[in-house]
Amino acid sequence: MTLLGDFALWAAMLIGLWTAAMAFFVPWQSRPALATSITRGAHAACLALLVAAVALWRGLFTHDFNIEYVAAYTARNLPDYYLVTAFWAGQKGSLLFWAVVLSIFGALAQLLTPSRHRDLLPYVAGVTSVVLAFFVGVMLFGDGANPFERLPFTPPDGRGLNPQLQNPGMIAHPPTLYLGYISITIPFAFAIAALLARRLDTGWIIAMRKWALASWLFLSIGITIGMWWAYIELGWGGVWAWDPVENASLHPWLTLTAFLHSVMIQEKRGMLKRWNVGLVIGTFLLSIFGTFITRSGVIASVHSFTQSDVGYFFLAFLFVTAIASFTLLYTRWPALAPEAKLESMLSREGAFLYNNLALVGIAFSVLWGTLFPILSEAVHGTKISVGPAFFNRVNVPLGLFLLLLTGVGPLIAWRKASPANLRRQFIAPTLGGLVTLATMLGFGMRAFYPLVSLTLTGFVTVTVIQEFTRGVRARMRLHAENALLALVHLVGRNRRRYGGYVVHIGIVLYFIAFTGMAFRTEQTVELAPLESATIESPYGHTYTLTHLGVSQYAALNRHVSAATLDVARDGVRIGSIKSEKRQHVDSFGNPTFEPSTEVGIRSDLREDLYVVFGGTPDGTERAQYKIVVNPLVSWFWIGGVVLVIGGLLTMWPGGPQIRAARRIMPQAGYAVPLASVSE
Amino acid sequence: MGAEAIAAVLVMIALLWLIVQPMVLPGNTSEQPDDPPDMEETDRGRALLALREIEFDQATGKLSDDDFAELHARYTKAAVTAIEADPAGVTASDAIEGMIAARVATISDGANGFCEQCGARLPADAAFCAMCGAPARR
Numbered sequence: 167m168t169l170l171g172d173f174a175l176w177a178a179m180l181i182g183l184w185t186a187a188m189a190f191f192v193p194w195q196s197r198p199a200l201a202t203s204i205t206r207g208a209h210a211a212c213l214a215l216l217v218a219a220v221a222l223w224r225g226l227f228t229h230d231f232n233i234e235y236v237a238a239y240t241a242r243n244l245p246d247y248y249l250v251t252a253f254w255a256g257q258k259g260s261l262l263f264w265a266v267v268l269s270i271f272g273a274l275a276q277l278l279t280p281s282r283h284r285d286l287l288p289y290v291a292g293v294t295s296v297v298l299a300f301f302v303g304v305m306l307f308g309d310g311a312n313p314f315e316r317l318p319f320t321p322p323d324g325r326g327l328n329p330q331l332q333n334p335g336m337i338a339h340p341p342t343l344y345l346g347y348i349s350i351t352i353p354f355a356f357a358i359a360a361l362l363a364r365r366l367d368t369g370w371i372i373a374m375r376k377w378a379l380a381s382w383l384f385l386s387i388g389i390t391i392g393m394w395w396a397y398i399e400l401g402w403g404g405v406w407a408w409d410p411v412e413n414a415s416l417h418p419w420l421t422l423t424a425f426l427h428s429v430m431i432q433e434k435r436g437m438l439k440r441w442n443v444g445l446v447i448g449t450f451l452l453s454i455f456g457t458f459i460t461r462s463g464v465i466a467s468v469h470s471f472t473q474s475d476v477g478y479f480f481l482a483f484l485f486v487t488a489i490a491s492f493t494l495l496y497t498r499w500p501a502l503a504p505e506a507k508l509e510s511m512l513s514r515e516g517a518f519l520y521n522n523l524a525l526v527g528i529a530f531s532v533l534w535g536t537l538f539p540i541l542s543e544a545v546h547g548t549k550i551s552v553g554p555a556f557f558n559r560v561n562v563p564l565g566l567f568l569l570l571l572t573g574v575g576p577l578i579a580w581r582k583a584s585p586a587n588l589r590r591q592f593i594a595p596t597l598g599g600l601v602t603l604a605t606m607l608g609f610g611m612r613a614f615y616p617l618v619s620l621t622l623t624g625f626v627t628v629t630v631i632q633e634f635t636r637g638v639r640a641r642m643r644l645h646a647e648n649a650l651l652a653l654v655h656l657v658g659r660n661r662r663r664y665g666g667y668v669v670h671i672g673i674v675l676y677f678i679a680f681t682g683m684a685f686r687t688e689q690t691v692e693l694a695p696l697e698s699a700t701i702e703s704p705y706g707h708t709y710t711l712t713h714l715g716v717s718q719y720a721a722l723n724r725h726v727s728a729a730t731l732d733v734a735r736d737g738v739r740i741g742s743i744k745s746e747k748r749q750h751v752d753s754f755g756n757p758t759f760e761p762s763t764e765v766g767i768r769s770d771l772r773e774d775l776y777v778v779f780g781g782t783p784d785g786t787e788r789a790q791y792k793i794v795v796n797p798l799v800s801w802f803w804i805g806g807v808v809l810v811i812g813g814l815l816t817m818w819p820g821g822p823q824i825r826a827a828r829r830i831m832p833q834a835g836y837a838v839p840l841a842s843v844s845e
Numbered sequence: 846m847g848a849e850a851i852a853a854v855l856v857m858i859a860l861l862w863l864i865v866q867p868m869v870l871p872g873n874t875s876e877q878p879d880d881p882p883d884m885e886e887t888d889r890g891r892a893l894l895a896l897r898e899i900e901f902d903q904a905t906g907k908l909s910d911d912d913f914a915e916l917h918a919r920y921t922k923a924a925v926t927a928i929e930a931d932p933a934g935v936t937a938s939d940a941i942e943g944m945i946a947a948r949v950a951t952i953s954d955g956a957n958g959f960c961e962q963c964g965a966r967l968p969a970d971a972a973f974c975a976m977c978g979a980p981a982r983r
Contacts, residue, residue, distance in 0.1 A: 173853040177860055184864070202867035210863045217856055282879040368891075372883050433885050434895065579907035580898060581916055587909050633905075640904035643963075644978050 168233060168314040171221030175302050175314070178214040178265065181207055182299030189292025190362075195285070204288040205276045211298055212269035219266045222259065222313050226252055232320040235259055235313045241326035242753040243723040247337065248327050254340050255331050257461060257476065258305065258313035263341075264457075265301040267348045272298065275352045275377065283373045289359030290352075297351050300483050308476045322754075326723070329750050329762035335395030343388025343415055347453040350418060352377040354450035357443050358491065361498045368433055371442070375429070376817055378446075382426060383813040385419045390806035401763045401778045403688060403794040405679075405802060408557040413536040414456030420529035421449040424522045427575075431515050434580060436505025440495070441522070443502065447491045452529075454484045459536070510582040517575035524568040531560040566618055569677055572670050573626035576633050591632075598628025619681040623674045630667045630674075637664075661815055668812030675805025682773075682798025692783070692790045703773055703795045710734040713789055714742070716782055724748045729779040729789045733768060743768050745779035745791070773797040889931065892924035900975045913975070914968035 185207030194200040222235070226249045231237040239252045239259065254263040272294035276287055305311050330336075353374040360370035392415065393405040406412060425445040431438045458480035495502075508515055535552045542550040577591040602624025606617055634653070637660075641652035657664040685704035693699060693713035701709050712732040719726055727747040733740050745766035750758050766777040773795055780790035884890030899920060903913040960967055960974035960981065967974060971981045 169849045170853050170856070174856065177857065181860065181864070199867045199871040203864055206864050206867060210860045213863065214856065214860055280880045282882060284879075368885050369882075372886060434891070434898075577907070579902040579912075580895075582912055583907065584909040584912055587907055587912075590906055636905040637901075640901060644904060644975075 168221065168225070168316055171218045171225075171314040172312070174214045174218035174221065175262075175306055175312070178211045178218065178269065179299050179302040179306060181211045181214060182295040182302065185211070185295035186292045186299065189288045189295070194288050201284070201288045205291050207295060208269070208272040208276045208291045211295065212273040215262075215266045215269040215298075215302075218262060218314075219253075222262060223250075223253060225314075226250075229324070231322070231324050232316050233313075234315045234317050237317060237321050237324040239324070239327055241324040241723070241758070243751075244324075244327055244332075245722065248332055251331070251337050251340075252327055254344065255327055255336075258311055258315075260340070260344070261301060261305050261308075261311060261476075262313050264344060264348055265298060265305070267344060268294065268298050268301065268351055271349050271352055271377075272355075275355070279373050283369060286356060286359040286363055286365060286370060286373065289362045290355040293355035293358045294351055297355075300479075304476055304479045308479055311476050323752050326750060326752055326758045329724075329748060329759055330399055332750075333395060333399050335391055335399065339388060339391040339395050341388075342384050342391060346381050346383075346385030346388050346415075347418065347456060349377060349381040349384060350422070350450050350453045353381065353446050354491075357446040358494065361443065361494045364498065364501060366439065366498065366501050368436075371429055371432060374446075378422060378425060378429070379813065379817045381449075382419070382422045383810065383817070385415065385422065386809055386813065387806070389415050389419060390802065390809075393802060397799070398765060398767065401765050401792075403686070403765075403776050403778070403792065403796065404683065405799070408532075408535070408554045410536050411456070411460050413532050413557075414452075414459045416532055417452040417456065417529050417536075418449045420525045420532070421445055421452060424525035424529075425449065427518045427525075428522050431518055435515065437508065437515070439502040439504065440499065443495055444492075447488075447495065451484060451488050451491075452533075454480055454487065458484060512578065512583045512585075512588070514575060514578045514580045517571055517578055521568065521571045521575060524564055524571065528561050528564045528568070531564070532557065535560075562615055565677075566615070566622060569619070569622045569626060569673070572673060573622065573629040576629055576667065576670075594632050595625045595628040599625030613684060616681045616684050619677055623677050623681075626670060626674050630670055633667055634664070657815070661818055665812050665814075665816030665818075668815055669809050670812075672805045672807075672809030672812055675801045675808060679798050679801035679805060682801070683796065686794060686796050688792065688794045690780070690790070690792050692788055695787050699791070699793065701793050701795055704797050705772060707735050708737075709775060709793075709795065710737070711743070711777070711791075711793060713791075715787065716779075716789055721748075723752075724750045727779070727782070729782075729791070731766070731777060731791070733775065741768065743775065743777050745777045747779055747781060769800055771798075771800050774799045887931075888927035889924060892920050892927055895920045896924060903975050910968060917968055917971070 185204055188194065188200065188204045188207070192200065194204060224230075225233045225236045226240055227246075229236065229240065229242055235256060235258050236252075239255045240249055244252070252259065254260040272291065275290055275294065279287060279290070305313065356370045356374035356377070360366055389412075392412065396407070396412075397403075397405045422445075425442060428438050428445065429442055432442050458477050461477045461480060508519075510516065511519075535557050538552045539549040542548060573595055577595065578588065599621045603617060603621040606620050611617055611620075634656070637656045638649055638652045641647055641656050642649060645652070645655070647655065687701060687704065689699070689701055691699040693711075695713055695715050698710050698712040701711070703709060710733070712734075714730045714732055716727055716729045719728075725748070728744050729746070730742055730744045732742050743766040746764040747761050748764060749761045752758050763778055766779070768775040774797075776794040776796055778792040778794075780792060782789050882890070884894050896917065899908065899913060899916045902908045903910075908916070960977060960979055962979035963974060963977040967981050973980055
């Protein structure tokens with residue numbers, strides 16, 4: 167199927183180039199047939215790339231080891247579900263995966279956009295086609311980037327999948343993160359289309375709003391699952407290490423979060439138009455930058471693909487796109503003038519401005535820290551990496567400021583607020599924060615940042631509760647509804663607002679979990695059978711871990727050494743915990759890859775007991791362990807679920823917008839002019 | 846190899862047809878009527894949404910009476926201006942809202958009153974009580 171796959175790639179690239187050329191260089195505005203043909207280009211490219219995807223999957227499932235990619239990332243003893251994920255396990259496959267998903271999004275954007283925005287759609291097709299042609303072009307012209315490349319011989323078995331990728335987290339983490347990265351192309355395409363078509367009213371914002379929310383949601387899910395994967399698979403006991411590739415996923419998330427807030431100011435007040443276009447362009451460029459970091463190998467990372475020249479294609483694309491996009495923005499600058507002025511900094515708009523500054527400030531600091539090795543090499547000739555200390559020192563205060571704004575923003579009315587009303591709004595949340603502070607002080611907590619963080623989580627939580635209760639009460643008064651009905655209507659008719667508040671609760675839970683990480687305790691021990699080690703939990707418990715022994719056995723595609731510890735808390739046995747060293751083998755029993763580690767975790771809502779089996783000194787029954795107590799880690803995953811629920815609530819179709827739109831549909835019968843009705 | 850080549854040719858024909866069909870058979874690309882805009886996409890809709898939001902902000906205690914009165918008057922005027930500028934886009938239910946807005950706009954700087962139903966203070970230009978929804982009578 168490599169012939170068909172290759173053909174499909176060439177077809178997709180030529181269709182992309184044709185669509186882009188027609189969209190940008192041929193006047194289609196007065197030729198509806200041509201405009202339709204251009205938008206059909208997006209569907210045709212999608213069809214071609216789906217054929218390419220089927221061709222690669224067929225190679226993977228039939229173990230066609232003559233295809234270099236299949237031989238490099240799969241083996242006969244690899245479970246079938248990892249044959250699915252092997253599609254995006256390597257550089258070449260992930261490039262194809264990116265192109266396929268982008269083509270699907272490009273086609274969906276054409277199908278789902280309301281017809282009143284049809285004058286934007288050929289331009290949207292043009293932009294998505296340029297990006298698509300670039301990705302396919304990288305596969306066709308990049309050095310060793312074609313997933314259908316054949317070997318001069320057929321090996322009897324493949325090399326197999328990297329053990330760290332043989333994990334359920336890796337089934338979901340890369341696709342969701344990619345979905346986030348890739349779907350950013352659609353808001354970007356609408357922004358460029360609006361600039362080209364000079365349709366700079368609110369229309370393009372409304373056309374792409376759900377795409378931006380979807381990108382944000384995918385990125386959030388991808389980042390959270392990535393944290394989970396790093397926690398259970400990499401064995402260093404944490405969820406976030408400020409690794410360049412982790413940072414690269416955070417950049418677009420931060421700027422997109424800023425956009426989702428600032429876009430509300432444009433919708434309501436016609437302000438910040440330039441800023442919003444700039445944020446969308448910046449977010450897209452950061453997503454390409456993330457791809458460059460991951461694929462170029464210029465910065466060392468646990469996540470990187472093999473170093474190759476493919477990254478430099480992305481660097482060139484990044485520069486060209488940045489220059490073209492910002493030049494276009496500059497030429498439309500006067501048309502993007504604000505329609506209103508900020509009436510008062512003491513307003514929701516004011517809070518959102520500060521929120522944007524904090525988010526972009528964090529994005530910039532993370533970008534600076536990520537790029538520092540490259541910059542230091544350019545200036546001093548030596549690569550100097552900045553560690554977590556730099557990122558934490560800069561971003562912890564900014565993050566806490568952001569958390570404060572998460573609580574402050576909802577308390578302030580749009581447009582303006584009076585100090586007396588503000589005081590009344592702030593009483594309960596402030597009390598919530600102070601009670602949390604007093605409670606933590608009572609428990610003996612003295613560390614500054616954790617105290618500030620938990621105080622603010624109390625403040626924000628009460629803010630959200632107050633928003634819901636006051637909203638429900640207002641509806642009960644205004645519409646004579648009972649509390650439950652009022653809540654349902656309140657949320658149902660203001661999904662973006664109240665879905666956003668649920669997201670805020672998810673963010674609060676992340677902060678609680680991050681705060682817990684400040685209290686992690688860790689020790690490394692070597693134990694003989696039935697020898698014990700103890701470790702103190704921040705809650706004052708003492709865990710006693712007794713080494714029971716190491717068992718060795720063969721599993722599906724690996725040899726396993728499993729070390730088991732008996733666990734007691736404050737002298738009471740609570741169970742056992744097992745950590746493994748795995749040596750993966752091919753179907754002939756030959757070792758493949760370095761040995762990998764499966765951590766053992768006992769988890770509850772308060773803390774995780776996390777054990778990493780380091781190995782056995784030669785010829786002994788002794789075992790080396792890293793034992794970690796991680797407080798509050800479960801709240802990352804709960805926060806992630808809450809955040810997704812909030813995001814889905816925000817995106818859920820329906821609500822007053824649709825009803826309002828239906829209401830002004832052309833009606834049957836007769837229309838009475840307003841003047842005569844008024845009389 | 847032969848089957849693959851045939852499949853490639855079939856795919857190529859399908860792709861070409863997809864792109865070329867609107868131009869060779871333009872009759873099939875009939876123009877659909879535009880679907881109606883969202884409220885945020887019209888001046889009238891934006892003003893009415895702002896009014897709803899202002900009333901909700903007052904009902905939840907975020908806006909003082911003075912700020913409410915000022916903002917309500919400003920956005921009522923904006924709604925009326927938008928409706929007058931585009932009367933063709935107004936349908937029956939919008940007309941009712943517009944009528945309300947027009948009536949509100951014609952009320953001059955009268956003294957503040959109180960709602961007969963719940964007793965809440967009413968701004969000078971309120972047509973309805975923001976607390977209980979009862980019509981304002983003066």
